Amino acid sequence: MLHPIPHQYEHEEPIVEIKDVTCGYDGSPVLRDVSLVVKRGDFVGLLGPSGSGKTTLLRSIMGAVSLYEGDVLVDGRSVRTNRPRVGYVPQLETIDWNFPVTVEQVVMMGRTSESVLFPWFSGRDRGMARQIMERLSIADLAGRHIRELSGGQQQRAFLARALVSSPRLLLLDEPTMGVDIKTRDEVMHLLDELNHQDVTIVMTTHEINSVAAHLPWVVCINHGIVAEGAPNDVFTPQILRRTYDAEIHVTRYRGMTLVAESPHVFGRNGRKTDMTPERE
Amino acid sequence: MAYIGHGLSHAIFGGAVVSYVMSINFLIGASVWGFLSALLINLTTRQRRIGADAAIGIVTTASFAMGVALISRFKTFTRSFDAALFGNVLGISDGDLAAVTVVALTAAVAVFLGYKYLLFTAFEPEIARFYGVPSGWVDAGLALVLAAVIVVSLQVLGVTMIAAALVIPPVVARLLTNDFNMMLVGSIIVGAVCGLGGLYASFYVDVSSGPAVVLFSAALFVLALGYTSIRRRLATGRGRFGRRRSTAVPDDTDT
Numbered sequence: 251m252l253h254p255i256p257h258q259y260e261h262e263e264p265i266v267e268i269k270d271v272t273c274g275y276d277g278s279p280v281l282r283d284v285s286l287v288v289k290r291g292d293f294v295g296l297l298g299p300s301g302s303g304k305t306t307l308l309r310s311i312m313g314a315v316s317l318y319e320g321d322v323l324v325d326g327r328s329v330r331t332n333r334p335r336v337g338y339v340p341q342l343e344t345i346d347w348n349f350p351v352t353v354e355q356v357v358m359m360g361r362t363s364e365s366v367l368f369p370w371f372s373g374r375d376r377g378m379a380r381q382i383m384e385r386l387s388i389a390d391l392a393g394r395h396i397r398e399l400s401g402g403q404q405q406r407a408f409l410a411r412a413l414v415s416s417p418r419l420l421l422l423d424e425p426t427m428g429v430d431i432k433t434r435d436e437v438m439h440l441l442d443e444l445n446h447q448d449v450t451i452v453m454t455t456h457e458i459n460s461v462a463a464h465l466p467w468v469v470c471i472n473h474g475i476v477a478e479g480a481p482n483d484v485f486t487p488q489i490l491r492r493t494y495d496a497e498i499h500v501t502r503y504r505g506m507t508l509v510a511e512s513p514h515v516f517g518r519n520g521r522k523t524d525m526t527p528e529r530e
Numbered sequence: 531m532a533y534i535g536h537g538l539s540h541a542i543f544g545g546a547v548v549s550y551v552m553s554i555n556f557l558i559g560a561s562v563w564g565f566l567s568a569l570l571i572n573l574t575t576r577q578r579r580i581g582a583d584a585a586i587g588i589v590t591t592a593s594f595a596m597g598v599a600l601i602s603r604f605k606t607f608t609r610s611f612d613a614a615l616f617g618n619v620l621g622i623s624d625g626d627l628a629a630v631t632v633v634a635l636t637a638a639v640a641v642f643l644g645y646k647y648l649l650f651t652a653f654e655p656e657i658a659r660f661y662g663v664p665s666g667w668v669d670a671g672l673a674l675v676l677a678a679v680i681v682v683s684l685q686v687l688g689v690t691m692i693a694a695a696l697v698i699p700p701v702v703a704r705l706l707t708n709d710f711n712m713m714l715v716g717s718i719i720v721g722a723v724c725g726l727g728g729l730y731a732s733f734y735v736d737v738s739s740g741p742a743v744v745l746f747s748a749a750l751f752v753l754a755l756g757y758t759s760i761r762r763r764l765a766t767g768r769g770r771f772g773r774r775r776s777t778a779v780p781d782d783t784d785t
Contacts, residue, residue, distance in 0.1 A: 254564050288775050349653050350704055350713045359650045363662030369643045395708035 264323075265290045265419055265450050266311055271320035273310050279318055280306040281476050288452060290418070291447045295462045296454045298471035299494050304454040305341075307471060308421050311452065312336055323421065337412030339422040342404060347397040353407045354392040357383055360414035382410045386440070402433040411441065411448075420444065422453035426461055434460065458485070458509045482507050534571065534582075536693035537590035538673075539680050541567035543689045544593035546681075547600045557629060560681045567593055568673030570716060594689075619686045619729065619739035628684045637675050641714070644671060649710055650653075691740040698747040699724060705754040 266288035274280035281303040286296055296304045309315045310322050313329030316321040324334035337360070354376075361375040371379075383389040386406045391399060396407060404426060412420055425441070426481040436459065445451050455461045462468050463481045470484060470493040477489045485507045491497040499510040545563020549556050567589050574585035581584045622630075641648065650658040651668040683692050703716030727750075728743030735742065 265651050309660075314660055331661055338657065340654070340657050344654075346653065346659075350648070350708050350710050351653055352709055355649065355710055356653075359646075359653070359658075360661065362646045370645050393709075397708075445720070 259433050263290055263373045264288065265292075265325060266452070267323040267326075268307075268310065269320050270325070271310060271322060272317045272318045273306060273320075274305075274318065275315060277316075279317075280473065281310070281471075284310075284320075284475055286469060286475060286478070288419075288450060290450055291445070291448060293441070293451045294422050294453070295450065295468045296471055297456075297458065297462050297468050297493065298342045298476075300456075302472045302473075302493075303417040304471055305423055308338075308452065308454055310316070310422055311421060312338060325524060335417050335421070336421055337415070339408050339420070339425055341414045341423045341427060342401075342408065343345060343428065345396070345404075345408075345509075349396075352392065353388060353394050353399065354379055354383070354399045356396055356407050357392075357414055361409040364415055378414055379410070382414045386413075388412050400433070401429040403435045405429070405433070406440070413444070418448070419452070422451065424454050424502065426455065426457060428445075431460075438464065463507055463509070484514040485509055534568070534586055534673075535569070535676060535680070536698035537586035538564055538568060538676055539684075539692040539696070541590040541593035542677065542680050542684065542771045544595070544597035544600075545686065547597035551600055551604060557656060557681055557750065560684065561677050563593070564677030564680060565674050569670060572669050572673070618688075619743070622685055626685050630686070633678045633682045637679055640671065640675050641729070644668060649670065675685050686738045687743065691744045694744040694747060695721070695724070698751050699742075702747075702751050702754045705751075720747075 264287045266286070268284055268286040271278050271284045272282045273284075286307075287388075296307055298304050306315055306489065310317065311324060312334060313331070314330075314398075315320070318328060322329045324332075324336065327334070358371045358375055359369060365372055365375065380389060380392070383392055386409060387499065388399075388403055388406050388410065391403060391407075396404060396414065409422075409425075420441075422441070425437055429437065441451055441453070450526040456492065463485065465481065468481050468484050469478040470489055472493050472495070476493045477484050485500055487498060487500050490496075490500065490509065501508050501510065541563040542560050545560040545567075546556060548554075548563060549559020553561070562722050571582070571585045571589050574580055577764065641701035647658075647668045650663050651665045651672075655665045655669070657667075680692055680696070683695070687695050694732065699721035700713065700717040702720045703713045707713050707716055724747040725743055729739055730741030731737075731746050732739040
């Protein structure tokens, strides 16, 4: 495993401690012997191929998968016995866009377990929902059906739900999947802004160059942790090969690491150009 | 969610027959049977490899088949289940009416008390669990209420008609609103209109009350579908000539 560079944040105390965890579903382990520490203020990207265990790792932090070995601590308390106070944004692909629900109702869902004595959302719940919607610039869309929003606005609505109870830890499952470049940029800037407001962020992503390369810390996963560190240290052909089980080339451009995810020309009319970047 | 109402009504028929054969009170026997069927469906779908529709199909048809098998085995009981199969709204007793009233009030209180939990669980059951919502209990509670509603409606509408009466009012309301709260209120109003309109239709057209209520509901659904389709087409038409007001609020994210 790559030795990580020291974290560059003011806080040093861990918010998440994953200790020798083997976890999965229905008795089948997806991740084995995983250990990871996320410190307060970190902005961490989980990277890996489909089915490698990124989402499982994210869900282990919420105590939502079976831990066969080891333990996960959030704020020093085991998720086996305490439901951690985290904000979670699921993949938007899993949302039923035909469900009759407005943006405000989606956001207030994040307050469901906050006031168990009241069967309906209280005035305080509405106030907090309004506040977070204003902060994320979707207050004027409160009465709209979620399907009527653009991709960026939908992502903001589900982010608002995750943030409405002011969690200090935000977990996001592929927040930039299937959105255009502008929306992706907007979502990443929003997350960056939240991170600067002391929200610790852990997100999964498939996008190496456009997302992961810009994060301060990435963790490569392939049914276990292959490597973790700053992108410039982690994105090497060796580590990426072990992560993706595929030949991936890496090049440097003006101090940035660029990964040639598929250095080929496809199609019978494609010229036989060697697109392979210079190896490190 | 719509299919579980349809499936449970068939499953409860099996329970009704079993409770008759075993000389158990119909309301209790059929309710317990329906509740257990709903729990079995939930347990089956949690296996991940089986979809909810398949689980509902297996559990409820097996339960219904058991009822039919028992009827064919004990042929003397056959006539008694005509009302359970096809309904008889004009022949309900004061006791049936009292049971319907009690269950209706209980269901209303359950929805009121569990509103926000039901909303989140219905929208994203798995994610709701991550947010501390006891989705399993909410599902079980909903199954219990649904089973009770179906049991007391069995004598009125019958198994074959009850599914339509459960599904059509919320679907009509859904066509007319995008808001969950409005849909809750709207489906109650549509259900009441369907019941009243269907009974009047059955009197004037001289057909059975159960089918009349369902056909009236279906007609209302066609009207609502037609209305929303025309509204959408008009909106699209206006858009084609550049006069349509966009439904998306302009912002700096998308064009």
